[in-house]
Amino acid sequence: MMKNEGKKRIWSDYQKEIADDHFFYVRSCIRQSFFPGSEQFFLNLMRKVLGKDVYEDPAHTTCTGIGYHSDIVPAATIMTVVARHFALMKEAGYKNLAVSCVTSFGLYTEILETWKHFPAELEKTREYLFKATGREFDIPENVAHTSDIVYSFRDQIAAKAKIKLVNSITGEPLKIVEHIGCHYSKMFPKSGIGGAEFPHVLSGMIDAWGGEVIDYPERRHCCGFGFRQYLVQANRGYSLSNTVKKFNSMKPYKPDMILANCPGCTMFMDKWQYTAKELEGITFGEKGESIPVLTYEELAGLVLGMNPWDLGLQYHMVQSEPLLRKLGVEINASDKYKTKDGKQMPVPQNLINV
Amino acid sequence: MNKFGYSVAQPRVIDYESNDRSLSEYLNALEPSFRRCIECGGCSATCTAAAYTSFSLRELHVLIRRGESRKIQSALKKCMLCGKCTLVCPRGVNTRNVITLARNFKVSLNNAV
Amino acid sequence: MNTDVVVIGGGAAGMEAAGRIAQAGYSVSVLEKKSETGGNLVNWYQLFPDRKDSREVLGYLNNVVRNEKLKMLTSTSVKSVDRQKGVYRIKTSSGEIIDTEAIVVATGFDLFKSERKEEYGYGIYENVYSSADLEKMFRAAEVKLKNGTLPQKIGMVHCVGSRDEKSGNIYCSKLCCVTAVKQAIELREMLPASKVFCFYMDMRMGGAHYEELYLEAQEKHSVNFIRGKVSEVGEAHNGKLIVKVEDTLAGRPLRMELDMLVLMAGMEMSGGGKEISELLDLDTGDNRFFKSTDNHFGSNMSNSEGVFYAGTCIAPMSIPETISHARAAAVDVIQYLKSAK
The missing domain is CATH 3.50.50.60 (FAD/NAD(P)-binding domain)
Structure with missing residues (x-):
């Protein structure tokens, strides 16, 4: 049995400062395709629910993290691209960076740390950026991943909650696996809430919203994505096998859902369940079902009573209906694939958990 | 059938819980000096078989201890029973007897099957 | 005065x-x-x-x-x-x-505070103890798990807070190895049905009569020595502790379930x-x-x-x-x- 006092002591050692307002928001490359409601709901949550100022700059680009981690983009290039984002932020008059992607967040953290230890690299980057674009930049005063920000407002969200993370049939708290992206805090434990061994960023949300966090032996294992490992088709079994290892480890705990904070993890933990089922006929949820994988924005949205189809849950590979039934969320199946004007869209095939 | 061009691999972890360590227990009982090994590799360094094959008595000792029996069976055949390993062992392990017993154990296993 | x-x-x-x-x-x-x-x-x-x-x-x-x-x-x-x-x-x-x-x-000296090695879950997982905790149990002549049963499989983790840059201590505390060997023998004597595993990076048996004690632990008490630094402790669904370690002499990762884990805390100023x-x-x-x-x-x-x-x-x-x-x-x-x- 785990003792929470021990974890609380660790959490108190890893509390970072998170800005309260006025954020410069940088999106992820892939989340808008795979979890299209997440980033939109983050903006709605911040602006409409919490009344915060969040600025988005259309000139913001990829951080090139996928290329960097696949050995295609050199370090000097990514530093310059990141410097350009800082320049956009400076030009817009913002000092607090809100990062949607864990890979980007890890890179921002790593680059800022690099500049701290190697000031010559910072000066070189200033020069490259100025020569290439004529722009200048400041180091952000505050860098937070958007899961940090949602964590910091978790009690306010709980106060406005329409539902709790409780099985409405049994009255028991939902059993939730939390999965933290490796680059969130494994490189720099101090940059993550709760550190790297017992991160609190997602488990804090689950606690605050009424669920029960599952600790399973492979909790700290990477989702298996890697970067270059996935890009070559023949290597994908390596990536998949790591995911299967994680799922085999969590299966006995019968999780109702998985909560993740990294775009890659969310995507692979979602889509590899389909692959594992297709390839090996294996599933990891109860009754032959698969386990829905949600982003923290999606979960916050459900807690606040949002329509699941407005949050984009239908665009996951693993469908959330079993979870929604447990939560007692009323859903209208006929609205699932309608545009906002009510037009019927094509219905995807081979979805699981339908 | 492999429709995606890749598949799920088996982990290479030594799963201590599911492994069968009966050979290790057998050697512990019949040749107690087997327990004294400190994995120095003196035996393998001087081994006649190791000069031309991947045979390593040191590695074999670890594998037997952990119950990784699959690799052990074929490896045992390579030993020439010259006894140099026994001569050099700093802990006085009767390595020659370890090999002989392990080979016999293998036989009895096969007979049982 | x-x-x-x-x-x-x-x-x-x-x-x-x-x-x-x-x-x-x-x-x-x-x-x-x-x-x-x-x-x-x-x-x-x-x-x-x-x-x-x-x-x-x-x-x-x-x-x-x-x-x-x-x-x-x-x-x-x-x-x-x-x-x-x-x-x-x-x-x-x-x-x-x-x-x-x-x-x-x-x-x-102060004994290294084992909770600083977060990955070992001291203070989080029941049945993870420090070497000093075990001494107390020996003195009370009662080595038991939290649920009152006797441990069957016990692991000893060497170098907790020693030879570890992450703990801020690159030096060797030099006595934890022999303490582990001594405690492993005591455990085997007190609990003859138990199996004891020492996870070590190097066995540093430099003192007078230490190596002899190590040999005695192997030969007489069948203590198992596995060379590798434990990097993670978790809890299995059956409530047992799971350790991840590389068996560096086999060159492969090793996964083991244990009832009890003892952390060989180092010495600090x-x-x-x-x-x-x-x-x-x-x-x-x-x-x-x-x-x-x-x-x-x-x-x-x-x-x-x-x-x-x-x-x-x-x-x-x-x-x-x-x-x-x-x-x-x-x-x-x-x-x-x-x-x-």
Whole structure:
């Protein structure tokens, strides 16, 4: 049995400062395709629910993290691209960076740390950026991943909650696996809430919203994505096998859902369940079902009573209906694939958990 | 059938819980000096078989201890029973007897099957 | 109050040094901030390599300090120190002022706090214990799991807080290996049905009779030794602890379920020692222990005149080493006092 006092002591050692307002928001490359409601709901949550100022700059680009981690983009290039984002932020008059992607967040953290230890690299980057674009930049005063920000407002969200993370049939708290992206805090434990061994960023949300966090032996294992490992088709079994290892480890705990904070993890933990089922006929949820994988924005949205189809849950590979039934969320199946004007869209095939 | 061009691999972890360590227990009982090994590799360094094959008595000792029996069976055949390993062992392990017993154990296993 | 020597710390080193100085006819006051003497020794049950009961050593030390020239001031710590004309004026926590010619620093060590190695889950997972916790269980003659049952499989993790940059300690505490071997034997004797596994990086059996104890653990007690640093501890669905380690001699990762895990906590500069180093402006090394003036022939000497070191305040030491080092400190102090007169 785990003792929470021990974890609380660790959490108190890893509390970072998170800005309260006025954020410069940088999106992820892939989340808008795979979890299209997440980033939109983050903006709605911040602006409409919490009344915060969040600025988005259309000139913001990829951080090139996928290329960097696949050995295609050199370090000097990514530093310059990141410097350009800082320049956009400076030009817009913002000092607090809100990062949607864990890979980007890890890179921002790593680059800022690099500049701290190697000031010559910072000066070189200033020069490259100025020569290439004529722009200048400041180091952000505050860098937070958007899961940090949602964590910091978790009690306010709980106060406005329409539902709790409780099985409405049994009255028991939902059993939730939390999965933290490796680059969130494994490189720099101090940059993550709760550190790297017992991160609190997602488990804090689950606690605050009424669920029960599952600790399973492979909790700290990477989702298996890697970067270059996935890009070559023949290597994908390596990536998949790591995911299967994680799922085999969590299966006995019968999780109702998985909560993740990294775009890659969310995507692979979602889509590899389909692959594992297709390839090996294996599933990891109860009754032959698969386990829905949600982003923290999606979960916050459900807690606040949002329509699941407005949050984009239908665009996951693993469908959330079993979870929604447990939560007692009323859903209208006929609205699932309608545009906002009510037009019927094509219905995807081979979805699981339908 | 492999429709995606890749598949799920088996982990290479030594799963201590599911492994069968009966050979290790057998050697512990019949040749107690087997327990004294400190994995120095003196035996393998001087081994006649190791000069031309991947045979390593040191590695074999670890594998037997952990119950990784699959690799052990074929490896045992390579030993020439010259006894140099026994001569050099700093802990006085009767390595020659370890090999002989392990080979016999293998036989009895096969007979049982 | 005037005294020839003040000894700061009433553990094994302080007691031995003070006793020897008093035996030579000098007046000594020992300041011990705890209510009892004996330091870390009181938390130990049996001592390696011969399994002597720590109480026998404490009995010896209590005898050494029984001297009319020696004042033992327990529950007393140093508040401030000034030096004027070769005399140190010490104010104690009880308000006493002591003038002394020489000081022996014998502030000992603190055991590494195992919860700092977060990945081992000390204080989080039930049945993860420190080596000191296990000594307490030995003393109580009761080694049990939290649910009251007897452990069947027990793991000992070497180098917890030692040889570990992540803990800020790159040095070897050098006694945890032999402690693990000793405790593994004690466990096997107390729980004959149990299996015991030591996870080590290197077996550092440098002291007299240590290697023999290691051999005895293997041969007589069937203790298993697995070379590899445990990197993660978790809890399995069946409630058992799961350790992840590489079996470096097999060259493959190893997964094992255990009922109980014991963390071999290393030795660190004591908190009390840190305070004294600031009050007396004493040099400390990269390992944070006090720094002697010379590693070969001046290990009892400090950078301040009239201040000497005894025992583990300069580096990890065993009990026999501590006692010898404290005796050597006494020799240096006596010589210093003689030459001053």
